[in-house]
Amino acid sequence: MAESFDLVVIGGGPGGYVAAIRGAQMGMKVACVEREHLGGICLNWGCIPTKALLRSAEVLHLAKHAADYGLKIDKVDFDLDAIVKRSRGVAKQMNGGIKSLFKKNKVTHIEGEAKIASKGKVAVKGKDGKTTELTAKDVIIATGARARELPHLKADGELVWTYKHALAPNTMPKKLLVIGSGAIGIEFASFFNELGSDVTVVEMMDRVLPVEDADISKFAEKSFKKQGMTIKTKASVTELKKGKDSVTCVVETDGKKEEITVDRVIIAIGITGNVEGLGLEDVGIKVDRGHIVTNEWGQTGVDGFWAIGDVAGAPWLAHKASHEGIVAVEKINGVKGLHPMDKGNIPGCTYCRPQVASVGLTEAKAKEQGYEVRVGNFPFIGNGKAVALGEPEGMVKTVFDKKTGELLGAHMVGAEVTELIQGYAVARTLETTEQELMHTVFPHPTLSEMMHESVLDAYGKAIHF
Numbered sequence: 001m002a003e004s005f006d007l008v009v010i011g012g013g014p015g016g017y018v019a020a021i022r023g024a025q026m027g028m029k030v031a032c033v034e035r036e037h038l039g040g041i042c043l044n045w046g047c048i049p050t051k052a053l054l055r056s057a058e059v060l061h062l063a064k065h066a067a068d069y070g071l072k073i074d075k076v077d078f079d080l081d082a083i084v085k086r087s088r089g090v091a092k093q094m095n096g097g098i099k100s101l102f103k104k105n106k107v108t109h110i111e112g113e114a115k116i117a118s119k120g121k122v123a124v125k126g127k128d129g130k131t132t133e134l135t136a137k138d139v140i141i142a143t144g145a146r147a148r149e150l151p152h153l154k155a156d157g158e159l160v161w162t163y164k165h166a167l168a169p170n171t172m173p174k175k176l177l178v179i180g181s182g183a184i185g186i187e188f189a190s191f192f193n194e195l196g197s198d199v200t201v202v203e204m205m206d207r208v209l210p211v212e213d214a215d216i217s218k219f220a221e222k223s224f225k226k227q228g229m230t231i232k233t234k235a236s237v238t239e240l241k242k243g244k245d246s247v248t249c250v251v252e253t254d255g256k257k258e259e260i261t262v263d264r265v266i267i268a269i270g271i272t273g274n275v276e277g278l279g280l281e282d283v284g285i286k287v288d289r290g291h292i293v294t295n296e297w298g299q300t301g302v303d304g305f306w307a308i309g310d311v312a313g314a315p316w317l318a319h320k321a322s323h324e325g326i327v328a329v330e331k332i333n334g335v336k337g338l339h340p341m342d343k344g345n346i347p348g349c350t351y352c353r354p355q356v357a358s359v360g361l362t363e364a365k366a367k368e369q370g371y372e373v374r375v376g377n378f379p380f381i382g383n384g385k386a387v388a389l390g391e392p393e394g395m396v397k398t399v400f401d402k403k404t405g406e407l408l409g410a411h412m413v414g415a416e417v418t419e420l421i422q423g424y425a426v427a428r429t430l431e432t433t434e435q436e437l438m439h440t441v442f443p444h445p446t447l448s449e450m451m452h453e454s455v456l457d458a459y460g461k462a463i464h465f
């Protein structure tokens with residue numbers, strides 16, 4: 001006999017588990033099927049364990065600079081195994097938290113691999129090999145994504161790593177080459193660079209962190225180089241020649257080839273959705289370039305099937321996945337006055353040193369869309385708290401619509417900007433103009449005062465610079 005639910009969620013990542021909990025809160029009988037670990041990539045192999053690693057790198061950096069703060073630390077060293085152990089421990093703790101939340105909210109957690117059997121039916125193959133059937137009026141597909149590889153750029157877990165291998169490295173590479181300078185590539189580059197690896201980053205586009213505002217990319221790149229990284233832009237790795245304990249990478253820049261031999265390579269060239277083996281084609285769900293096609297509510301176009309999170313396309317971010325989960329469940333339940341997901345207002349953060357964070361349009365994108373813009377800039381060096389923290393490196397840039405004063409985008413690089421960006425995200429949700437931002441009182445001394453000053457600068461009123 002098939003067990004019957006109102007909602008079956010396939011995948012227990014930040015998209016799936018949040019959707020499941022919201023469904024249960026709304027009175028639905030919900031099952032969440034997960035084949036591996038609750039919390040998905042985010043809690044187990046993504047956001048959280050990387051931030052734990054980067055925190056170790058940050059503390060190491062501060063310890064190395066203890067003298068700048070009038071402190072004496074005789075010998076600063078690290079133990080990579082202990083750093084990784086801490087990171088894995090943090091992931092495990094968070095994963096256990098989801099189990100408790102499911103219990104509290106009465107979400108049925110089913111361990112196994114799910115496949116769509118037919119409309120309203122999901123078959124789950126358990127670890128014992130037995131298949132059980134679940135029925136539900138609505139099914140949310142939240143199966144996430146995995147590292148993208150290319151025929152000539154394939155990970156083996158030994159010499160060539162994806163993020164999973166890099167999170168639990170089999171060695172501390174003396175020389176490391178990172179392919180791709182998006183958030184994932186740059187975070188690992190930053191981590192290993194801080195620990196002393198000789199890091200080279202190869203990026204196809206003309207700048208690192210290519211989705212960020214050009215000024216922010218430029219600032220970050222300069223800082224990475226100052227920290228000792230080698231950055232190769234407009235470059236691609238065309239071949240990996242594996243040795244016994246090293247890899248020789250053929251790097252092509254402007255038609256010129258060079259060979260760089262390193263201990264390990266990290267491939268961070270994007271991700272691709274987990275769409276295979278789900279039976280999507282059998283019910284007519286469309287897939288485009290590795291991702292399920294949906295509308296702004298997460299509907300797939302096939303009645304009763306929804307898709308959210310990484311499997312439903314960019315931006316590949318945990319908070320986007322969770323928000324899409326909430327929107328889909330509330331849409332299923334006919335919530336009145338519901339807003340669809342606004343992809344233009346999803347903050348993006350990179351936890352390298354210096355941190356990078358942004359929301360909304362870059363200056364170039366705003367101009368491309370026909371806006372006449374006013375731009376404000378404020379440097380960290382002009383902020384008392386930044387200088388007191390010993391973090392004078394960074395900037396805050398704001399982009400406004402010259403006609404209406406609407407805040408179109410905000411872009412930051414520097415210490416703690418990943419915590420600050422949410423202020424601008426709220427401002428954008430409220431469709432705030434420069435007027436409200438200028439009239440907002442920012443506490444002193446805080447880094448957030450730079451958010452105020454950047455707005456003031458856009459209108460020629462900055463006080464401290």
Ligand SMILES: Cc1cc2nc3c(=O)[nH]c(=O)nc-3n(C[C@H](O)[C@H](O)[C@H](O)COP(=O)(O)OP(=O)(O)OC[C@H]3O[C@@H](n4cnc5c(N)ncnc54)[C@H](O)[C@@H]3O)c2cc1C
Pocket residue numbers: 010011012013014015016033034035036037038039040041042043045046047048050112113114115142143144145163184274278308309310311316317318319320321349
């Ligand atoms: C190294 C790294 C760092 C990152 N850092 C950040 C960050 O700082 N901030 C941020 O916002 N994002 C970050 N991300 C991205 C973030 O992890 C993803 O956007 C997020 O996990 C997507 O959530 P999801 O629920 O869509 O999918 P996932 O988290 O991938 O979860 C999908 C789940 O579905 C399960 N599953 C798949 N197929 C089946 C099946 N057939 N049956 C049952 N279960 C199935 C999988 O086992 C998995 O647990 C990072 C990613 C990586 C790789």
